[in-house]
Amino acid sequence: MYHVKRALILVLSMLCGCAHQQFVTQPYPRWGQEIWLSRGDREPLLPMRVQMPPQPAAAPACLMIVHGMNEYIGRYGEIAAHFAKRFIVAGFDLYAHGLSNPTLLAADRAIAAGETSFDVGNAYLAQTGLRNLGPMRRDLDQALRQTIEICDRNAKPDLPIFIVSHSLGSLISASYLLEKTSTPDPRDRIRGIVFLGPAFAVTEVPGWRGYFQTPVVKLSFYAEEHFLRSHGEPLPLLIANQALSLVTVPVLDGLFEVLSWPGLRRVFSPTTPSWVPEYLSDSEEERARHRADGYIIRRSILRYVKGVEAEIVRFRRDMAEFATPYFLVYSVGDPITPAWGNHDFAAKTLDKHRDNQVLPLVDKVHHEHLFSAPPLRDELLGKIERWLDRRLRSLHEVAAERAKER
Secondary structure (H helix, E strand, C coil): CHHHHHHHHHHHHHHCCCCCCCEECCCCCCCCEEEEEEECCEEEEEEEEEECCCCHHHCCCEEEEECCCCCCHHHHHHHHHHHCCCCEEEEECCCCCHHHCHHHHHHHHHHHCCCCCEECCCHHHHHHHCCCCHHHHHHHHHHHHHHHHHHHHHCCCCCCEEEEEECHHHHHHHHHHHCCCCCCCHHHHEEEEEEECCCCCCCCCCCCHHHHHHHHHHHHHHHHHHCCCCCCCCHHHHHHHHHHHHHHHHHHHHHHHHCCCCCCHHHHCCECCCCHHHHCCCCHHHHHHHHHCCCCCCECCHHHHHHHHHHHHHHHHHHHHCCCCEEEEEECCCCCCCHHHHHHHHHHHHHHCCCCEEEEECCCCCCCHHHCCCCHHHHHHHHHHHHHHHHHHHHHHHHHHHHHHC
């Protein structure tokens, strides 16, 4: 265990820095109509965006876009515009992200008031209260309820709702759809979900850094998966796994918690590794845009990172129960959310619905598929739209069969 601690401290020292500066110099990129929803006693307000098609009453469905970790929904203006040619499109900034983040909201207001720049280096501190994805699932639930209200008011009642999700947004959405609650439940309106590079696995760091960092990440994940749980392994291996987990999990949880305390978190909150932008898109223009985007958070509190890992483990335990029809897209060589997580998910769920579809991008390594270089981006948007039409046809067929039975 002593060697594990030394390895972890080495990794943290490579990732972390004492100072971090980041500035916003442009207004927050807006699209559609901006709506602010009250979180009750939780602050700040939940910002939501809605874009209508030319004829909302003729829309065949509504789409909810759920963005990924440390980004924000304002980036998706072109994507929203594409789908809003036919669908009612909604999106929102997850808890501690975008305009849900007090520092980034203050930056947007300062720029609007005439400031030329605003320091947002401490925006990551909004993650302080995040020990799991619960606050983000609550945001999704609230935004979904508002979307249903908007759809029912502007189009046909009971219009199908689809989710288009990316990375951590996929994990948030998938784990939300697995939750059981009392009626009326907005999950009942969801007729399908698109997963784009979903966070169903932990990161595998590429290159020379991976020799130091990946073993620690995998050790933590392996111990978390086996903690107080049997995976059907032989008794000697079960005993060994439990012994490893009972020592490793509490130590790592405690260490990450301590390093997330005030004072220490300013030193031990890792900045986005330099290799990450290279794997976000296959477009150099998009990679440059990402590097220059001040509204993307560049640091993560370790308690939050550990909480995401625990959420992945929890989802994997229950993912065989996932029954919502889906379209899964991933890059086979993506190190940010590796392919093995998608393989495991598809192996347990693909045959649960005839409309389930998996699209592995065999020769690709990038993570943000909706920000791919043309013509791939246009091809993927077309494939997503065709899958949505496939789901709509299936729903019409089911409705017609039920009508005949009456």
